[in-house]
Amino acid sequence: MFDLKVDDEIILRTVEEGEAYQLFSLVDHNREYLGAYLPWVDHTHNIADSKAFISQMIAETMDGTSLGVGIWVKGELAGHAGIMDIVPGHKATLGYWVAENFSGAGIMTRAISALVEQAFTKYSLRRLLIEARSTNEKSISLALRLGFQHEGAEVAGEFFRGEFYNLERFGLVRKPKVAS
Numbered sequence: 166m167f168d169l170k171v172d173d174e175i176i177l178r179t180v181e182e183g184e185a186y187q188l189f190s191l192v193d194h195n196r197e198y199l200g201a202y203l204p205w206v207d208h209t210h211n212i213a214d215s216k217a218f219i220s221q222m223i224a225e226t227m228d229g230t231s232l233g234v235g236i237w238v239k240g241e242l243a244g245h246a247g248i249m250d251i252v253p254g255h256k257a258t259l260g261y262w263v264a265e266n267f268s269g270a271g272i273m274t275r276a277i278s279a280l281v282e283q284a285f286t287k288y289s290l291r292r293l294l295i296e297a298r299s300t301n302e303k304s305i306s307l308a309l310r311l312g313f314q315h316e317g318a319e320v321a322g323e324f325f326r327g328e329f330y331n332l333e334r335f336g337l338v339r340k341p342k343v344a345s
């Protein structure tokens with residue numbers, strides 16, 4: 166459905182329903198690392214949950230409301246990312262995660278940078294949004310490294326494991342090119 170070669174190592178490609186085991190196993194092996202920031206991890210109990218997520222991503226990709234991609238590194242599933250809540254010609258929100266053993270090596274910087282370009286060109290967007298919990302330093306660093314600007318915070322925007330957290334908002338705006 167979607168297949169983009171980022172460089173010699175990284176491919177962004179739709180995760181198929183037949184790959185639910187790979188996706189579940191990646192989440193299951195990274196429960197603590199991912200679950201610290203992603204609330205859905207606590208609700209992912211088995212392969213059927215991952216299969217349902219994949220089906221939903223495929224349906225949303227087909228109707229144009231989202232674009233979900235697996236992040237494949239040298240053929241191995243390393244993480245997942247999505248352009249969500251797409252309003253064509255206007256805006257969308259980015260989400261992403263990577264397994265711990267693939268983190269800290271610039272893989273996400275390369276993968277999400279390519280996804281940002283796709284978002285702007287494929288859907289003719291004006292702006293992209295990343296929302297990160299105020300304590301999620303890695304995600305905030307990634308947003309800033311990709312050129313997103315801090316726009317402010319949604320105070321107490323996230324309720325997670327019994328605590329309220331601020332959600333920091335990072336925007337990337339591209340003005341349309343003026344014809345010469």
Ligand SMILES: CC(C)(COP(=O)(O)OP(=O)(O)OC[C@H]1O[C@@H](n2cnc3c(N)ncnc32)[C@H](O)[C@@H]1OP(=O)(O)O)[C@@H](O)C(=O)NCCC(=O)NCCS
Pocket residue numbers: 198199202203261262263264267268269270271272273274275296297298301303304306307
């Ligand atoms: C947020 C998340 C995706 C960031 O991923 P990441 O692995 O830090 O991102 P990168 O692959 O770009 O790695 C960046 C790090 O690699 C280093 N690096 C090494 N080589 C690099 C290169 N060629 N290019 C860029 N960075 C490089 C950077 O210096 C940086 O290190 P630092 O964090 O100590 O400053 C990851 O931490 C994650 O999945 N967290 C759990 C889920 C989550 O929080 N998702 C986001 C919710 S908003």
